[in-house]
Amino acid sequence: xxxxxxxxxxxxxxxxxxxxxxxxxxxxxxxxxxxxxxxxxxxxxxxxxxxxxxxxxxxxxxxxxxxxxxxxxxxxxxxxxxxxxxxxxxxxxxxxxxxxxxxxxxxxxxxxxxxxxxxxxxxxxxxxxxxxxxxxxxxxxxxxxxxxxxxxxxxxxxxxxxxxxxxxxxxxxxxxxxxxxxxxxxxxxxxxxxxxxxxxxxxxxxxxxxxxxxxxxxxxxxxxxxxxxxxxxxxxxxxxxxxxxxxxxxxxxxxxxxxxxxxxxxxxxxxxxxxxxxxxxxxxxxxxxxxxxxxxxxxxxxxxxxxxxxxxxxxxxxxxxxxxxxxxxxxxxxxxxxxxxxxxxxxxxxxxxxxxxxxxxxxxxxxxxxxxxxxxxxxxxxxxxxxxxxxxxxxxxxxxxxxxxxxxxxxxxxxxxxxxxxxxxxxxxxxxxxxxxxxxxxxxxxxxxxxxxxxxxxxxxxxxxxxxxxxxxxxxxxxxxxxxxxxx
Numbered sequence: 001x002x003x004x005x006x007x008x009x010x011x012x013x014x015x016x017x018x019x020x021x022x023x024x025x026x027x028x029x030x031x032x033x034x035x036x037x038x039x040x041x042x043x044x045x046x047x048x049x050x051x052x053x054x055x056x057x058x059x060x061x062x063x064x065x066x067x068x069x070x071x072x073x074x075x076x077x078x079x080x081x082x083x084x085x086x087x088x089x090x091x092x093x094x095x096x097x098x099x100x101x102x103x104x105x106x107x108x109x110x111x112x113x114x115x116x117x118x119x120x121x122x123x124x125x126x127x128x129x130x131x132x133x134x135x136x137x138x139x140x141x142x143x144x145x146x147x148x149x150x151x152x153x154x155x156x157x158x159x160x161x162x163x164x165x166x167x168x169x170x171x172x173x174x175x176x177x178x179x180x181x182x183x184x185x186x187x188x189x190x191x192x193x194x195x196x197x198x199x200x201x202x203x204x205x206x207x208x209x210x211x212x213x214x215x216x217x218x219x220x221x222x223x224x225x226x227x228x229x230x231x232x233x234x235x236x237x238x239x240x241x242x243x244x245x246x247x248x249x250x251x252x253x254x255x256x257x258x259x260x261x262x263x264x265x266x267x268x269x270x271x272x273x274x275x276x277x278x279x280x281x282x283x284x285x286x287x288x289x290x291x292x293x294x295x296x297x298x299x300x301x302x303x304x305x306x307x308x309x310x311x312x313x314x315x316x317x318x319x320x321x322x323x324x325x326x327x328x329x330x331x332x333x334x335x336x337x338x339x340x341x342x343x344x345x346x347x348x349x350x351x352x353x354x355x356x357x358x359x360x361x362x363x364x365x366x367x368x369x370x371x372x373x374x375x376x377x378x379x380x381x382x383x384x385x386x387x388x389x390x391x392x393x394x395x396x397x398x399x400x401x402x403x404x405x406x407x408x409x410x411x412x413x414x415x416x417x418x419x420x421x422x423x424x425x426x427x428x429x430x431x432x433x434x435x436x437x438x439x440x441x442x443x444x445x446x447x448x449x450x451x452x453x454x455x456x457x458x459x460x461x462x463x464x465x466x467x468x469x470x471x472x473x474x475x476x477x478x479x480x481x482x483x484x485x486x487x488x
Contacts, residue, residue: 021343025350026395029295030276036298039340045306045333046340048299116148116262117141123184129177135167136177140190148189148262149197154178188261195224201257215239215250227254230486275410277403279355281366288366290355292348300341306330350388354396355411357385362414369406374428376418419463432463433473440479445487 027035040046120141129137139161143152154174161167161174181190187204191197202217219227219235226234236247280291309330359366361381364373379397383390397411416429439457443449449457451474455467479485 021346022395024343024347025392026399028276028399028401029278029293032295032298036300036344043333043336043340045303045330046337047301047303116144116146120144120181120184120189124181127180129180132167132169133173133177135165136161136169136174137181139165140174140178140181144190144262146262147260148186148191150178150190150192186258186261188258191261194259195220197259197261198254198257201261202254212249212253215246216253219247219250219254227251230484232486275401275408277408278351278400279402281359281402281404283367283405286367288359288363290352290359292351298344300337300344302334302337302341306334350392351396351400353386353388354382354393355400355402357382358411358414360385365414366404369404371434372431374414374416374430376428377415378417379415419465419469427463429473432458432465433477435461435463436470436473437477437479440474440485443485445485448482448485450482 024032024035036048040048121138124134124137124141127133127137139157140150143150143157145151154171158169158171158174161169178190182200184190187201188197189200191200198220199217202213202220205213206217207213218239223235223238226232226238232244232247232251236242236244239247241247276293276295278293280293282289282291309327358377361377362374365371365375379390379393382397383393386393397415401408401410419427419429419432435458436454439449439454451467451471454470454474455465458465458470474481
């Protein structure tokens with residue numbers, strides 16, 4: 001027997017306009033233009049550019065007639081107010097950096113460059129290989145990764161040749177061709193590991209007379225594990241020498257070698273990322289002035305030809321089914337265009353409110369650029385100041401950057417946790433990181449400070465910090481442990 005029940009639930013759903021705004025808010029300035037171009041392509045009711053027909057706009061605005069609208073099929077009882085779809089001046093009423101200057105929007109020509117793969121293939125052509133060797137060489141070059149290494153087993157590469165090109169070969173044949181490719185430029189290319197990469201570069205430098213090169217090769221060949229762990233005394237014992245300078249010169253030579261030979265010769269394989277600031281902050285005689293990047297304020301308007309269609313509909317026979325369907329389509333496009341323009345406007349307002357709150361909170365830092373003046377600040381602090389949700393502030397902070405008189409900073413740079421001092425004050429973790437960095441830079445490299453010693457030094461300076469926190473901050477600064485910082 002079936003039973004009927006009544007359940008009551010409360011649900012919260014985002015409107016299409018709210019979803020539009022959330023997506024636009026987290027888009028950085030560099031991608032905003034692309035997003036706008038996509039919207040212009042799919043919505044013919046949206047146009048780019050300022051309203052350059054004021055008389056016609058005034059005529060349309062003053063027209064008090066209402067035009068029918070409907071969600072699906074328009075009827076005479078529904079109203080469409082054309083004024084709702086006309087572009088108001090307040091969409092472009094923000095102060096923008098670079099207004100009226102087209103130089104910022106000009107694209108700079110990109111220099112032509114060849115990829116690492118192309119450079120290696122050019123060198124392969126000059127080896128004079130037979131057809132089979134050339135096929136093996138081509139497969140090997142294709143297996144070289146962006147940093148210049150071959151990490152696939154030679155046996156796997158031989159299998160690839162057999163299955164994909166029906167070329168029967170052996171591991172020895174593949175290795176013979178590999179040895180030839182390892183003579184290519186840049187030095188160290190096509191190595192299978194770091195040890196081989198360093199040896200390949202040292203082989204290029206070996207003229208039979210340089211003692212430092214000979215010792216360096218011996219260290220990499222016989223004492224590689226001790227070298228990676230900086231156990232210099234063990235290296236001395238293995239090489240049976242007490243001359244520290246003898247070892248130091250060879251190690252200095254090794255550390256100058258390139259551990260990623262493909263990185264400097266493959267500009268087109270590594271995609272450069274350019275930071276376009278969303279804000280421009282200038283200090284004019286002690287007064288901070290904030291402006292949005294002009295690319296954050298596109299000139300958008302509603303298509304007049306689409307609003308004119310409503311006039312034609314009002315004057316026509318409203319029983320025409322095809323005309324009703326056309327007007328319904330036009331209304332949907334007009335709604336989408338208006339929603340998009342409103343979302344862009346709301347995006348500008350949110351960006352400005354958030355950045356102004358950050359400036360107020362970190363005012364001392366923005367005046368001088370002194371990192372030690374950064375205050376502890378979390379997302380909740382800014383969200384409370386602007387009466388917005390933490391998730392909204394997070395979307396702004398995670399993808400936006402500000403240009404100041406002393407550099408370009410991502411907004412998340414200004415957010416940091418607090419560390420208490422003996423006096424009871426809260427200082428930013430960035431201040432503590434800077435102090436750790438300064439201490440390590442001035443330490444005796446023969447006896448570098450351990451994390452325990454760094455903890456004691458910071459505690460003596462009045463910072464209440466644990467050893468594990470010191471280790472965490474040191475790792476965030478990309479500073480190795482004391483043993484790896486030791487120098488001869």
